[in-house]
Amino acid sequence: MQNGRNDTTIGNNANTGDVKGDILIDIGSGPTIYQLLSACEKFNKIIVSDYADRNRQELEKWLKKGPGAFDWTLVVKYVCKLEGQR
Ligand SMILES: C[S@@+](CC[C@H](N)C(=O)[O-])C[C@H]1O[C@@H](n2cnc3c(N)ncnc32)[C@H](O)[C@@H]1O
Numbered sequence: 345m346q347n348g349r350n351d352t353t354i355g356n357n358a359n360t361g362d363v364k365g366d367i368l369i370d371i372g373s374g375p376t377i378y379q380l381l382s383a384c385e386k387f388n389k390i391i392v393s394d395y396a397d398r399n400r401q402e403l404e405k406w407l408k409k410g411p412g413a414f415d416w417t418l419v420v421k422y423v424c425k426l427e428g429q430r
Contacts, residue, residue, distance in 0.1 A: 367391060375402035377416055381423040 364386040370379065373392035380390055394400050406413040 369393065373399065373403060375399040375414075377403070377406065378419050378423070381420060382427065 363383070366387065367389045368380070368383055368387040369391045371393055373379070373394050375394075375398070377392070380392070383390065392400075392403050394403070402414070404410075406416070
């Protein structure tokens, strides 16, 4: 998946055309999930990966709602607004 670097690409990464499937594997996710937001309703499972332990730990902290986990709520709302349908 292309990484979103501006509003247009964040909102359209996987929300146009027929990009969908069972499993999406994001290689080099970093510590972030914003790049996956447009895909989360198009794929049943999303696998994140990263070379760096620290990035994987950050993602795991978010997944488990651990203390200090980044709150993506505002970003999720923004992407939903851009997509105009959720
Ligand atoms: C430029 S960052 C992009 C992070 C995120 N995808 C984004 O769009 O914000 C690239 C990431 O890829 C990871 N990376 C680099 N080489 C990798 C490899 N061979 N396998 C997995 N991850 C890798 C780095 O640790 C880094 O977090």
